[in-house]
Amino acid sequence: MDGSRRWSWCSQACSTINLFIFMVPLILLAAFASLKGPTVCRWGFIAKCSFSFTPPSNSSLQSVRPHFFFLFLLLWKHEPKVLNVSKPWFNSSAPVNESDEPKPRHKQKRKFSILDRTEAILAQARSAIREARHENQTQDSDYVPIGPMYWNAKAFHRSYLEMEKEFKVYVYEEGELPVFHNGPCKSIYSMEGNFIHAIEMNDHFRTRDPEKAHVFFLPFSVVMMVRFVYERDSRDFGPIKKTVTDYVNLIAHRYPYWNRSHGADHFMLACHDWGPETSLSLPHLHKNSIRVLCNANTSEGFEPAKDVSFPEINLQTGSIKGFLGGPSASKRPVLAFFAGGVHGPIRPVLLEHWENKDKDIEVHKYLPKHVSYYGMLRKSKFCLCPSGYEVASPRVVEAIYTGCVPVLISEHYVPPFGDVLNWKTFSVELSVKDVPKLKEILMSVSPRQYIRMQRRVGQIRRHFEVHSPPKRFDVFHMILHSVWLRRLNFRLHHHHQ
Numbered sequence: 001m002d003g004s005r006r007w008s009w010c011s012q013a014c015s016t017i018n019l020f021i022f023m024v025p026l027i028l029l030a031a032f033a034s035l036k037g038p039t040v041c042r043w044g045f046i047a048k049c050s051f052s053f054t055p056p057s058n059s060s061l062q063s064v065r066p067h068f069f070f071l072f073l074l075l076w077k078h079e080p081k082v083l084n085v086s087k088p089w090f091n092s093s094a095p096v097n098e099s100d101e102p103k104p105r106h107k108q109k110r111k112f113s114i115l116d117r118t119e120a121i122l123a124q125a126r127s128a129i130r131e132a133r134h135e136n137q138t139q140d141s142d143y144v145p146i147g148p149m150y151w152n153a154k155a156f157h158r159s160y161l162e163m164e165k166e167f168k169v170y171v172y173e174e175g176e177l178p179v180f181h182n183g184p185c186k187s188i189y190s191m192e193g194n195f196i197h198a199i200e201m202n203d204h205f206r207t208r209d210p211e212k213a214h215v216f217f218l219p220f221s222v223v224m225m226v227r228f229v230y231e232r233d234s235r236d237f238g239p240i241k242k243t244v245t246d247y248v249n250l251i252a253h254r255y256p257y258w259n260r261s262h263g264a265d266h267f268m269l270a271c272h273d274w275g276p277e278t279s280l281s282l283p284h285l286h287k288n289s290i291r292v293l294c295n296a297n298t299s300e301g302f303e304p305a306k307d308v309s310f311p312e313i314n315l316q317t318g319s320i321k322g323f324l325g326g327p328s329a330s331k332r333p334v335l336a337f338f339a340g341g342v343h344g345p346i347r348p349v350l351l352e353h354w355e356n357k358d359k360d361i362e363v364h365k366y367l368p369k370h371v372s373y374y375g376m377l378r379k380s381k382f383c384l385c386p387s388g389y390e391v392a393s394p395r396v397v398e399a400i401y402t403g404c405v406p407v408l409i410s411e412h413y414v415p416p417f418g419d420v421l422n423w424k425t426f427s428v429e430l431s432v433k434d435v436p437k438l439k440e441i442l443m444s445v446s447p448r449q450y451i452r453m454q455r456r457v458g459q460i461r462r463h464f465e466v467h468s469p470p471k472r473f474d475v476f477h478m479i480l481h482s483v484w485l486r487r488l489n490f491r492l493h494h495h496h497q
């Protein structure tokens with residue numbers, strides 16, 4: 001739980017950043033006036049930035065959004081009866097009442113046609129996904145999701161294809177480097193930078209026209225705020241929260257979209273331990289917005305129907321090269337493996353019961369120098385992933401990458417992509433009270449069952465892989481898909497007076 005965990009810039013950051021400087025209009029200038037920026041990576045030398053935004057002048061407001069009549073006329077509303085993702089809604093067998101879908105509103109048709117059209121597209125996607133549950137599997141040249149790892153493989157596939165066909169994300173261009181439009185692409189928090197860069201470079205899902213967007217992305221990095229805004233060792237979240245609050249106020253002044261939905265069609269993404277705390281900057285950000293978090297702790301307010309859990313991936317070199325793959329079960333002599341610091345409430349329990357207790361269970365605080373950590377992952381059948389200070393652990397993806405069946409030992413943790421993936425089919429979920437029975441529980445998995453689980457780990461691995469540029473069904477697309485599902489879970493209503 002510190003800001004000093006190692007981080008570093010993306011290897012391609014410099015060239016990428018120059019592109020962004022080119023694209024990102026400066027805050028004090030009218031929103032869409034693109035500037036050709038400096039060609040040096042000047043952000044690299046900024047020791048500390050403080051942000052205070054000047055509200056835009058009236059004239060810039062008008063030039064940005066002529067459709068001012070939208071304001072305050074719309075309300076957002078959850079429709080959990082129709083769409084319930086906490087239990088993946090496309091997995092529900094209950095018949096759905098089609099008349100719950102929005103009806104055309106003829107009287108207001110002209111005035112609201114853009115939003116109506118957007119919502120109509122979402123409604124079509126919903127019914128296509130529902131129908132896919134009963135249809136034959138759709139063909140796909142890259143990958144056809146199939147198997148019990150998916151709550152409903154056909155619905156997921158259809159939903160994925162609908163996303164590719166329709167989904168549009170607007171990334172606010174406001175905000176300055178290094179805190180905005182930037183993030184680490186190495187280290188344990190690599191996904192913050194990887195996602196921000198990937199969405200900003202994306203021609204397919206990113207739209208430059210906010211009227212066409214289904215969701216709006218707030219492109220800040222909590223890791224970068226901890227590095228550049230937070231006063232070291234102060235334990236004061238104030239400056240971080242002020243940065244986020246100023247930013248949201250800025251975009252709420254400049255565009256109608258935040259106010260229109262009270263933030264419900266906006267999303268933020270954070271892998272840093274302080275991501276949930278950062279989302280508390282504004283009540284609407286916390287309560288309404290889609291929060292994409294590594295630390296998906298339900299007792300800290302994470303709501304599976306609204307928020308997205310995504311994986312913490314420790315990319316030491318910034319790439320997954322040489323990281324993937326491991327031997328079959330018969331070449332894994334170690335039953336279970338863990339090595340790591342004694343952080344948080346769960347690991348002490350694990351070490352107390354299993355450190356140096358049993359030759360089949362390799363549980364260590366620190367590995368001896370000559371022993372390779374990744375070698376151990378590849379030698380083990382099960383890899384233990386206890387929560388540390390926070391619920392998320394990079395060990396889950398390390399296990400998946402190396403073909404080791406993960407054992408999640410956590411409380412209140414919503415595992416990544418649990419809206420699509422049935423974790424029970426390829427991992428072991430162990431409650432803290434069962435830690436003493438660890439060996440017994442793992443031994444009770446039959447060799448046949450183990451081989452099946454390990455094969456499934458290999459099959460779902462693609463959903464956790466990081467590629468630059470992203471590939472279909474990889475972690476970037478899975479994060480987007482989870483956001484897409486959350487967006488499908490509600491619709492924006494017109495407010496009738």
Ligand SMILES: *[C@@H]1O[C@H](CO)[C@@H](O)[C@H](O)[C@H]1NC(C)=O
Nearest residue numbers: 055056057058059060061062
């Ligand atoms: C913006 O417009 C309002 C009313 O039209 C006016 O009172 C106010 O002075 C204007 N502000 C600026 C900064 O021009």
Ligand SMILES: *[C@@H]1O[C@H](CO)[C@@H](O)[C@H](O)[C@H]1NC(C)=O
Nearest residue numbers: 079080081084085086087088
């Ligand atoms: C949504 O699903 C959850 C989990 O199955 C259930 O507890 C909840 O009651 C559902 N909500 C609605 C409104 O159906």
Ligand SMILES: *[C@@H]1O[C@H](CO)[C@@H](O)[C@H](O)[C@H]1NC(C)=O
Nearest residue numbers: 081095096097098099100101
């Ligand atoms: C569908 O919903 C409408 C109104 O919400 C209701 O009048 C109708 O009876 C429902 N139909 C079914 C089949 O439940």
Ligand SMILES: *[C@@H]1O[C@H](CO)[C@@H](O)[C@H](O)[C@H]1NC(C)=O
Nearest residue numbers: 131132134135136137138139
């Ligand atoms: C689904 O597959 C079955 C058997 O493969 C075939 O008979 C049927 O026509 C297919 N249905 C559709 C809608 O393609």
Ligand SMILES: *[C@@H]1O[C@H](CO)[C@@H](O)[C@H](O)[C@H]1NC(C)=O
Nearest residue numbers: 087088091092150151152153
């Ligand atoms: C739907 O989800 C439940 C768990 O919520 C699971 O038990 C069931 O097997 C799933 N059904 C299908 C068809 O995937």
Ligand SMILES: *[C@@H]1O[C@H](CO)[C@@H](O)[C@H](O)[C@H]1NC(C)=O
Nearest residue numbers: 071252253254255256257259
């Ligand atoms: C959105 O609401 C805030 C606070 O109520 C207000 O200051 C801001 O001007 C509104 N935005 C627009 C575009 O009207």
Ligand SMILES: *[C@@H]1O[C@H](CO)[C@@H](O)[C@H](O)[C@H]1NC(C)=O
Nearest residue numbers: 297299300387388389390391
């Ligand atoms: C989850 O959140 C609760 C409530 O804030 C906290 O007590 C608990 O320590 C958190 N879990 C982890 C592993 O951080």
